[in-house]
Amino acid sequence: MTEAWRPGDEDDGFRRGARNSVKVRVPAKINLRLAVGPLRPDGYHEVSTVYHAIALYDELTARRADTLILTMDGEGTGELALDDSNLVLRAARALAAHARVPAHARLHLRKQIPLAAGLAGGSADAAAALVACDELWGTGLSRDDLAGLAAGLGSDVPFLLHGGTALGTGRGEAISPVLARPTTWHWVVAVADGGLSTPEVYAELDRLRAAGAAPPPVGAADELLAALRQRDPQVLAGALGNDLEPAALSMRPAIKQVLDTGVAAGALAGMVSGSGPTCVFLAADAAGAATVAAALDDAGVCRDVHLAHGAVAGARLV
Ligand code: C5P
Numbered sequence: 001m002t003e004a005w006r007p008g009d010e011d012d013g014f015r016r017g018a019r020n021s022v023k024v025r026v027p028a029k030i031n032l033r034l035a036v037g038p039l040r041p042d043g044y045h046e047v048s049t050v051y052h053a054i055a056l057y058d059e060l061t062a063r064r065a066d067t068l069i070l071t072m073d074g075e076g077t078g079e080l081a082l083d084d085s086n087l088v089l090r091a092a093r094a095l096a097a098h099a100r101v102p103a104h105a106r107l108h109l110r111k112q113i114p115l116a117a118g119l120a121g122g123s124a125d126a127a128a129a130l131v132a133c134d135e136l137w138g139t140g141l142s143r144d145d146l147a148g149l150a151a152g153l154g155s156d157v158p159f160l161l162h163g164g165t166a167l168g169t170g171r172g173e174a175i176s177p178v179l180a181r182p183t184t185w186h187w188v189v190a191v192a193d194g195g196l197s198t199p200e201v202y203a204e205l206d207r208l209r210a211a212g213a214a215p216p217p218v219g220a221a222d223e224l225l226a227a228l229r230q231r232d233p234q235v236l237a238g239a240l241g242n243d244l245e246p247a248a249l250s251m252r253p254a255i256k257q258v259l260d261t262g263v264a265a266g267a268l269a270g271m272v273s274g275s276g277p278t279c280v281f282l283a284a285d286a287a288g289a290a291t292v293a294a295a296l297d298d299a300g301v302c303r304d305v306h307l308a309h310g311a312v313a314g315a316r317l318v
Helices: 087-099 121-136 143-153 157-162 198-210 222-230 233-239 245-251 255-264 286-299
Strands: 021-039 045-063 068-074 105-111 165-169 174-177 185-191 269-272 279-283 304-310
Touching: 021 121, 021 157, 021 185, 021 198, 021 222, 021 233, 045 121, 045 157, 045 185, 045 222, 068 087, 087 105, 087 121, 087 143, 105 121, 121 143, 121 157, 143 157, 157 165, 157 174, 185 233, 185 255, 185 286, 198 245, 222 233, 233 269, 233 279, 245 255, 245 269, 255 269, 255 279, 255 286, 279 286, 286 304
Parallel strands: 068 105
Antiparallel strands: 021 045, 045 105, 045 165, 045 304, 165 174, 185 279, 185 304, 269 279
């Protein structure tokens, strides 16, 4: 157990109970249902979404240091800026300021979650940084305090601390867990070449709606929540929906071919993940998912294909 910290307890700026090195694993998210409401005065859209954490992970290692530095390998290396704009460093600094400790850590990010893909990879890394630095520095923040910092970093960050399957409201940052008996759902994740900008996809939806060219909104999450309780993938497939999908398709028409390929290969449903361009497919079981993944690979319609079950835990020490 960690002893309570008292003023004067610092050792090299680190609190008692702090560790030399910690590793955190954090999943990607998909939205089983993403209902987008009107644009708010603060530039965000009101949403009602059902988040679902899937077994596609980034890993963040944090070590003691006398400065703050971030390195990385894997997805997005050479593309992702490692300066102060990086959400990992912003998360570390936000935690340090809140807990009044020096923001000193050597952080290394190992990325599997692609950038700008609609899988909340950046938000996942911010959640991982909060959990890792809290442990490294022995700051011992409550889950509520961490969630408050998370919400300041991005709409999806609180969910990535939480994980599992959860309802997100407000701009997505207000999380309440979905209570359903644990069920494993089998997903195939088709990663596109190149990303899409989330603000641009939201703006495209506003444009389509203003022009009367958007399909009817997917509506509230009730049907999806009922489908989760039935634990039947066929039923869940019928309840999936994403208001951002037509906007992502309008900006990147090639997504249609990916969706068609997965469904033709036997997926129960295919949808754009979040703001895209990643597509996710629900399969009846692990074997069905493997068939869909192989067909997507063979068709050469995407850059990368992953098998990923859900729901899994959020950012956790490993
Ligand atoms: O919260 P986050 O920084 O991830 O959001 C990125 C951008 O996505 C926002 O600046 C906004 O343009 C758009 N967004 C939105 N409505 C939301 C969430 C995000 O319009 N509920």
